[in-house]
Amino acid sequence: MDMLASLLHTTPAIAWMALKVVIVFGGVMSLAAVWTWVERRGSAMIQDRIGPNRARLFGRWPILGLAQIAADGIKMFFKEDLVTTDANRRLFWLAPILAFVPALMGFAVIPFGKSFVSGGQTYHLALLDPGNGMGMLYPLAIGGMAVYGVLVAAWSSNNKWSILGGMRASAAMVSYEIGLSLAVISIFMTTGGYDPAEIIASQSHLPWKWNVVPQLPGFIVFFTCMFAETNRLPFDFAEGESEIVAGFNTEFGSMKFSLLALAEYSHLMTASALIATLYFGGWQVPFVKDPPVLLSVASFVLKLVFFAWVFVWIRWTLPRFRYDQLMHLGWKVMLPLSMANLVFHAWRMSQGH
């Protein structure tokens, strides 16, 4: 690290920060890109098809069709950038950015490995160091911003189906955010802190001490709400091609569509990371008390990839909900469940002291 810093004429702290930005954003973005392929191959596997396996790297190596990602990227990049005549041009241009930036930013606070000391300096493996005062409020705030991308995309395309999709997405977000926040608050309460580092430390290395065990109802609520937040099936009311064409992204093509799709997958990665951090011990390695740094990073990435796969798995297993079922589930099942979870843990804590 010191060598790198002296090469770049900066202090180790700044070099480390820049490196972290590259690792985190590069990592999340490439995982999101890979997940476009995983989704297609995974759906093919679940539906007993073959899926995309034709694209070859340099026309030679068919590595399981992974070259499809590059092929899609090149195709999207060179497509004509169409804007419909009645669209609000400025907002139409802004919408993919509004969708993409919050999806990536939410990851900044999540520790993806154990902090380590080298040369008398502590290096934290998270973009925002622990003790920044924002803690887990930050991904909640940024996650709330994400819906503007969908809403602006929907409204700016000036299309009935798009607006319907955008409205459904924002109504779903508003109704599920309350249950989500209450589930997270009960974790704050039992942890006694709201910094992700504290939450991970309190869960220790024993899997039965992870938050998922004492807070199973909270986990169910959080997990369900994450589907609504990321607009994934069975809750993908922003799209719903059998009802409203492609919903909010009907009018989008070329790189703009690509950005909207990447935003969805980045959001999925952030959601999986949040689930792993809050309920599955983050970077903690089961039964290893003081894991080496690389092992802790591997453990975190493994958990993240697993939950990202669960998102794909559920999408191709469950049918889409009806809209009133979604609202019913959100307000009459999830909200009372997470309230009951909160009250139960408050009662247990009051008995303990």
Add this chain to the structure above:
Amino acid sequence: MFITFALITLLGALGMLLQKNVIVAGLCMVAAFFGVAGLFVLLANPVAAALQIIVYTGAIMVLVLFVIMMLNSHEEEKAQTPRPVQRWLSLALVAALAFGAVKLVMASAGLKALAVSGAAVPRAMTLQKVGTTLFADHLLGFEVAGLLLLAAMIGAVALTKRDL
């Protein structure tokens, strides 16, 4: 940093006032609130910044949804008669308010404490501190606000539900 966030706030607020399109105005409002959140972070109060974004993103979104659902045109309607008196009156009122606010801030104890050299740097606000302050020092205000919100919620349900 301060200049950046202050500019975001001011330009957002100006855009909200001058923009004819109601939805773009709503988005400008989001930008303004985002700038204010940034200012809160600079003031060592990240909790307020996060809560600002969490509360207002939802609120403004509902506002924008109302505009889409209730109004057919998204353009501002022209006033039927020009209102010169109201315009100048509102300008004077805003100026008086701004003057009073600046005067209050200038006279506050916090600003005087800043002038003392070598004073302890205040620690960043945490959620725990917000909670203890709310429930220890401002309990009455907190309960009154809660009661008010509950009343508003019940009122909304009573207005929309035909048969309870």
